[in-house]
Amino acid sequence: MPVRLIIDVVDFARNGVSHHGKIALSELERLQDYLTSNHGELEYTICGVLDRNNKPVLRVVIQGSINLRCQRCLGDLAHVLDLRRDLLLARDEHELSCLEEDESADGILAMPDMDVMALIEDEIILSLPISPRHGERECSLGTMGRPDAGGKPLFAALAQLKKLH
DSSP: OOOOOEEOHHHHHHTTOEEEEEEEGGGOTGGGGGEEEOOSEEEEEEEEEEOTTSOEEEEEEEEEEEEEEOTTTOOEEEEEEEEEEEEEEESSHHHHHHHHHOTTOEEEEOOTTEEHHHHHHHHHHHHSOSSOOOOTTTSGGGGTTSBOTTSSBHHHHHHHHHHHO
16 A cells, blocks of 8 residues: 655645655555556656745646557547646635636645545546547547548448348
């Protein structure tokens, strides 16, 4: 079981603390449902900063590559992660709801015992495409309707089969 990094996010931001490291994909339990393989690791950096209004912010950077399932052909799809988020820290639910009204800013509730790995996993899951797919020419199903080896379009060949029955 990996050691969890628990921080007081407000102190972390006010003191300008930074933490970086690597995390194995196999350690991210909730992410497993989206992956075709849990081999590999991601690099992350969490920095505490104060914004220009002197409000605490967590700067999160996550980089690496994961394999998702293509929703068109069900094959592996390499997905590169290069996430960079500035998360404003809200003191309470009211302040968080005010932050959520501003679509230009991302906010989270400031907690004295935040699990950094859970935060990283949340950010990865939120960044994933809704329906991951290869490009049309890259997908193994992207060849449907194109001529087969005999030069006939596949659907024309199917139409010929239908006429036989």
